[in-house]
Amino acid sequence: MTRALYPWHSAAHCPACATAAHLRGACEGGGEPLRSRPDNAPPHRRRALAFGLAMLAALTGQSATVLGGEGGTSHVIPGANATLADLPPTTPGVFFKPMFLRYQGEASAQIPTAAGIVANVHATVETLILGGGYTVQPTLLGGAHYSVAAFLPYSWMDISADSEALGGIGVQSRVSGFGDLTVVPVMLAWKPSDWQYDFLLPIYAPTGSYELGRLGNPGLNYWTFDPIVGAAYSGAKTGLNAAIHLGYAMNTENPDTDYRSGDLLHVDASVQQIFPLGSGYLNVGAEGWYFQQVTGDSGSGARLGDFEGRTAGIGPVIGYIQPLGQQKLVLELKWLPELETRNRLNGDYLWLKAVYKF
Structure with missing residues (x-):
């Protein structure tokens, strides 16, 4: 029996990400080694490459004005989903997925927060996310691999801004604490061939540190339900990988501020090429995203009105896959740099992820 190269073969979503495993052939063990791109790519590979490039072009070729929502943010974060390390698993067993995220950004426009309306915001946030999950042995629903996962973030925040309530006086918040727990009770992955089809249901629970009146809060103090569907291609012999995932995030009201952030439609996509390197495999590529708020913010606390927006961006991805027995x-x-933003901070996301399959 052959073994999968990837530690999982698809995983979850972040701060609720899980894991991914793609490639068959050498990937699922015992087959011929992965090769870099052949001189004469077969038609199915050219179609997959065109599919991946078209996804990235569609995601980033539109004007990028960002996501609205309370605090100018949401539970759904660019870079949490879409690449090889983020696909739902298709091999049974336990996986562990620690992640580190650093975000630095600023915004001159007004933003609603737990401390009221602020402007000229400067923020640096570093988050450590620990999590993992389990993929069961039997398949269901026509061959679907079923997994569950959970992820818990801990953030260090340094935020400064000018407070409207204080007449424009500058305020600062340096705080650390646990963020909101992400539970993924349903992860389904069908992989009949080089193509994989996914369904995920990440649920973000308001368990994180939150204080009304505080500028920086690791927790958002409301629930988010984010069903996601996706498709991914993994060329067993060529090493080409492409993936796209579409999600619709629905938020409940923050009871402390009477503020309900609008629903968010989000698309994440990636294209990666895998090359043999040393005793493992190097992968390089790009990831793009497009987030669009489709309903306005509401509630008595939504003093800036609908505060709708959208965001898009693209950035490089590099990874390494190391078999360990x-x-x-x-x-x-x-x-992942944000191209242009409105109604929130404009900055850069830096992700470091690891996935270990037991």
Whole structure:
């Protein structure tokens, strides 16, 4: 029996990400080694490459004005989903997925927060996310691999802004604490061939540190339900990988501020090429995203009105897959700059992810 190269073979979503495993052939063990792109790519590979490039072009070719919502943010974060390290697993067993995220950004426009309306915001946030999950042995629903996962973030925040309530006087918040727990009770992955089809249901629970009147809060103090569907292609012999996931995030009201952030439609996509390197495999590529708020913010606390927006961006991804006997380790680094934003901060996301399959 052959073994999967990836430690999981698809995983979850972040701060609720899980894991991913793609490639068959050498990937699912014992087959011929992965090769870099052949000189004469077969038609199915050219179609997959066109599919991936078209996704990235569609995601980033539109004007990028960002996501609204209370605090100018949401539970759904660019870079949490879409690449090899983020696909739902298709091999049984336990996986562990630690992640680190650093975000630095600023905004001159007004933004609603737990401390009231603020402007000229400067923020640096570093978050450590620990989590993992389990993929069961039997398949269901026509061959679907079923997994569950959970992720818990801990953030260090340094935020400064000018407070409207204080007449424009500058305020600062340096706080650390646990963020909102992400539970993924349903992860389904069908992989009949080089194509994989996914359904995920991440649920973000308001368990994180939150104080009314505080500028920086690791928790958002409301629930988010984010059903996601996706498709991914993994060329067993060529090493080409492309993925796209579409989600619709629905938020409940923040009871402390009487503020309900609008629903969010989000698309994440990536294209990656895998090359043999040393005793493992190097992968390089790009990830793009497009987030569109489709309903306005509401509630008595929504003093800036609908506060709708959208965001888009693209950035490089590099990773390494290292087989370790019967286990496997995947490392991934990506830099995702926001192209242009409105109604929130404009900055850069830096992700470092690891996935270890037991």
